[in-house]
Amino acid sequence: MPELVREAASRALDDAGLTARDVDAFLVGSAPEIFEGVNYPENWIAPALGAAGKPVMRIHTGGTVGASTTIAGYYHVVSGMYDVVLAVAYQKLSDGVAQYGLSACYDPLWDRDFACGAPGLAGLQARQYLSRYSPDVTEEQAAMVAVKNRKNALLNPYAQLQMEITVEDVMASAPVAEPLKLLDCCPTSDGAAAVVIAEDRRARKLTSRPAWFAGVGTCSESPYVPHVDMAYPESCVRAAQQAYQMAWIYEPLKELDIAEVYEAFSFQELIWTEALGLCAPGEGGRLAESGETALGGAFPVNPSGGVLSSNPIGASAMIRQIEAAMQVMGKAGEHQVPGVRKALAHSWGGAIQFSTVTIFSEKL
Amino acid sequence: MDEVAVIGWAQTDHRLAMERETHLSIIYQVVSEALSSCGLTIHDIDVVIDAGSDFLDGRGISTCITVDAMGAHFKEESKVAGDGLLAAIYAYMRIASGLFSTALVVAYGKSSESSPVKQTQSMCEPFYLRPLGVDATTAAALQARAYMHHYGVSPEGPAGVAVKNRAAGVYNPHAQLRSEITLEDVASSSELASPIRELEASPSSDGACAVVIALGDVARSLRNRPAWISGMGHSIDAYSPGARELYKARAAASASRSAFERAGITDPLAQLDLVELSESFAYQELMLCEAFGLCAEGEGEELLKSRATERGGRLPVNPSGGATCANPLVATGLVRLADACAQVTGRTDGPRIEGAKKALAHAGGGLAMQTAACMVVEK
Numbered sequence: 001m002p003e004l005v006r007e008a009a010s011r012a013l014d015d016a017g018l019t020a021r022d023v024d025a026f027l028v029g030s031a032p033e034i035f036e037g038v039n040y041p042e043n044w045i046a047p048a049l050g051a052a053g054k055p056v057m058r059i060h061t062g063g064t065v066g067a068s069t070t071i072a073g074y075y076h077v078v079s080g081m082y083d084v085v086l087a088v089a090y091q092k093l094s095d096g097v098a099q100y101g102l103s104a105c106y107d108p109l110w111d112r113d114f115a116c117g118a119p120g121l122a123g124l125q126a127r128q129y130l131s132r133y134s135p136d137v138t139e140e141q142a143a144m145v146a147v148k149n150r151k152n153a154l155l156n157p158y159a160q161l162q163m164e165i166t167v168e169d170v171m172a173s174a175p176v177a178e179p180l181k182l183l184d185c186c187p188t189s190d191g192a193a194a195v196v197i198a199e200d201r202r203a204r205k206l207t208s209r210p211a212w213f214a215g216v217g218t219c220s221e222s223p224y225v226p227h228v229d230m231a232y233p234e235s236c237v238r239a240a241q242q243a244y245q246m247a248w249i250y251e252p253l254k255e256l257d258i259a260e261v262y263e264a265f266s267f268q269e270l271i272w273t274e275a276l277g278l279c280a281p282g283e284g285g286r287l288a289e290s291g292e293t294a295l296g297g298a299f300p301v302n303p304s305g306g307v308l309s310s311n312p313i314g315a316s317a318m319i320r321q322i323e324a325a326m327q328v329m330g331k332a333g334e335h336q337v338p339g340v341r342k343a344l345a346h347s348w349g350g351a352i353q354f355s356t357v358t359i360f361s362e363k364l
Numbered sequence: 365m366d367e368v369a370v371i372g373w374a375q376t377d378h379r380l381a382m383e384r385e386t387h388l389s390i391i392y393q394v395v396s397e398a399l400s401s402c403g404l405t406i407h408d409i410d411v412v413i414d415a416g417s418d419f420l421d422g423r424g425i426s427t428c429i430t431v432d433a434m435g436a437h438f439k440e441e442s443k444v445a446g447d448g449l450l451a452a453i454y455a456y457m458r459i460a461s462g463l464f465s466t467a468l469v470v471a472y473g474k475s476s477e478s479s480p481v482k483q484t485q486s487m488c489e490p491f492y493l494r495p496l497g498v499d500a501t502t503a504a505a506l507q508a509r510a511y512m513h514h515y516g517v518s519p520e521g522p523a524g525v526a527v528k529n530r531a532a533g534v535y536n537p538h539a540q541l542r543s544e545i546t547l548e549d550v551a552s553s554s555e556l557a558s559p560i561r562e563l564e565a566s567p568s569s570d571g572a573c574a575v576v577i578a579l580g581d582v583a584r585s586l587r588n589r590p591a592w593i594s595g596m597g598h599s600i601d602a603y604s605p606g607a608r609e610l611y612k613a614r615a616a617a618s619a620s621r622s623a624f625e626r627a628g629i630t631d632p633l634a635q636l637d638l639v640e641l642s643e644s645f646a647y648q649e650l651m652l653c654e655a656f657g658l659c660a661e662g663e664g665e666e667l668l669k670s671r672a673t674e675r676g677g678r679l680p681v682n683p684s685g686g687a688t689c690a691n692p693l694v695a696t697g698l699v700r701l702a703d704a705c706a707q708v709t710g711r712t713d714g715p716r717i718e719g720a721k722k723a724l725a726h727a728g729g730g731l732a733m734q735t736a737a738c739m740v741v742e743k
Contacts, residue, residue: 031425039484043734057446060427075457081457105423108422220412220427222437
């Protein structure tokens with residue numbers, strides 16, 4: 001685990017032209033530590049990054065944790081306490097059983113007898129969404145997301161699943177949790193991510209083209225599934241509103257250039273585009289079908305291939321932010337979208353109850 | 365930047381096993397009491413920062429269920445893994461950023477529903493340490509032995525800390541252990557892991573704590589006196605006990621150094637009026653006093669024997685009784701902060717340390733004090 005995280009941390013520091021010595025404070029993010037079975041893993045990992053003798057804080061917010069860790073790093077800097085911070089996030093799902101770990105999130109008294117990992121919950125979400133908008137939203141439209149994102153991943157050297165597949169392939173793949181089929185689902189991944197966050201003047205010295213934090217919003221919601229509108233999660237709506245307000249964004253589809261959303265399951269990309277206000281409720285399917293969200297479309301969503309192409313859970317939300325920031329910095333390589341000025345990164349966690357939205361801008 | 369203050373706090377009466385309470389009910393209790401202690405309602409809170417332990421709770425992402433009890437529904441909320449005092453530091457940052465006015469900090473631990481031994485064994489990486497069966501007590505015993513050997517500390521040093529803290533705990537209505545003990549009691553108590561004796565170890569506790577932190581403007585508008593936050597710091601030492609100078613609490617030294625620097629403290633023994641620290645085992649108080657610079661290295665025992673750190677001494681250390689009298693894991697350090705705030709503001713539930721104006725609160729973490737967090741609060 002420390003080796004995996006150090007690999008990402010070193011790359012991030014190299015990219016910023018810094019060493020661990022230049023870092024004032026460290027942050028570690030991982031989803032439930034039960035995945036790897038090591039309690040307080042930051043105590044093992046952080047010293048391996050060169051953090052001994054320096055401040056270390058671990059953030060732990062489930063699926064959103066990668067983003068929450070970056071956001072905590074942002075507050076380390078905007079509070080005026082630290083100039084340069086390194087935030088890392090990781091998961092090594094091959095060290096345990098991912099769905100067993102996720103089932104441990106269910107309440108031991110009420111829910112655990114029915115616990116069946118993440119696909120069970122996401123299946124309910126997809127079913128709720130379909131039942132509300134069918135026939136305007138279809139399983140085929142969700143399948144189009146799976147096809148698009150796996151295709152985008154072909155251009156992303158970091159992606160795990162790089163596949164050329166068709167809607168028919170998705171529709172014919174094995175059922176997982178109805179209506180989710182195997183190709184509607186993300187893979188189980190090992191991976192780590194790291195970001196360097198610096199205060200204004202340091203950032204300008206380190207790079208001619210930083211990605212500035214323009215908007216940050218998070219929101220948590222009551223855990224009880226019957227209370228949560230999973231087809232239009234209010235935590236996501238509120239987190240987005242807050243980030244838009246901070247970034248002075250009124251019409252997200254026009255003012256943003258791309259979005260990286262946490263679509264662990266194909267249906268979720270349709271749901272998130274609606275909750276983020278990129279289209280009206282019930283219009284997510286049509287937006288996906290229109291081709292506008294493809295690479296080359298008017299508003300690419302998940303040009304990196306998204307979570308459907310790799311899901312090291314604790315790192316995935318940070319990877320969305322990194323991808324959004326790279327688009328703004330013009331560093332996204334083969335999947336770079338031309339002329340990106342503002343990019344959005346989204347994540348969800350818990351029982352579809354935690355949401356984060358981060359907006360990066362080329363201008364401060 | 366405007367100042368930031370702790371304006372309200374509450375803690376449970378810590379117990380070995382709160383059989384009639386759930387995690388949610390103790391969280392709800394301290395959150396409600398902390399809010400009413402400063403005359404705010406949950407609607408006045410901008411952000412909630414919490415601390416909990418999945419391994420202790422026996423579930424993944426324990427905040428999934430605690431959102432409601434913490435009052436975080438539809439709020440900005442984040443969870444820090446580690447002691448609640450670290451969560452308080454993050455809450456401070458949120459407010460210092462200028463984007464939030466008020467923050468609620470919540471920490472809880474219910475050891476009775478778990479196995480603290482397994483909880484700490486699982487802190488060991490699986491390759492070298494875990495096969496040895498190292499847990500918090502055996503790691504601490506190695507450290508106590510190294511410390512006592514290096515500086516020639518006598519068994520009466522740690523035992524004296526236990527006696528002093530238990531005597532102080534009698535006055536703390538929230539403490540779990542509220543009876544005095546003698547050096548003979550400690551010496552005749554069973555040996556947990558040499559040289560640590562049963563009465564030198566903190567008890568297993570259930571408990572919770574909540575603290576409300578606010579921007580200066582908010583703090584000044586309230587009726588109750590706030591405790592101003594003037595310094596904070598946190599730090600980590602190397603992971604493997606073999607790679608550390610085990611006889612020194614280096615993380616605590618570095619965390620307190622940052623906190624003192626921010627608070628403008630150059631002579632802690634003279635400038636502080638009290639210290640609340642998290643000594644999971646009695647010997648740790650001696651090491652921590654040295655790490656904080658209250659005395660020279662290796663002179664913790666002399667400081668104790670000079671009676672300076674007793675309730676009526678020059679610089680009372682753990683006038684609440686400290687972790688020796690109640691150790692609700694994850695909440696322990698936040699309880700230290702609440703106790704320190706109560707003393708410097710005079711808003712105490714028990715007797716007051718006369719004239720206390722400036723206090724240091726400390727939280728520890730990891731095996732053999734690998735990590736530390738510190739905060740200085742003043743009148």
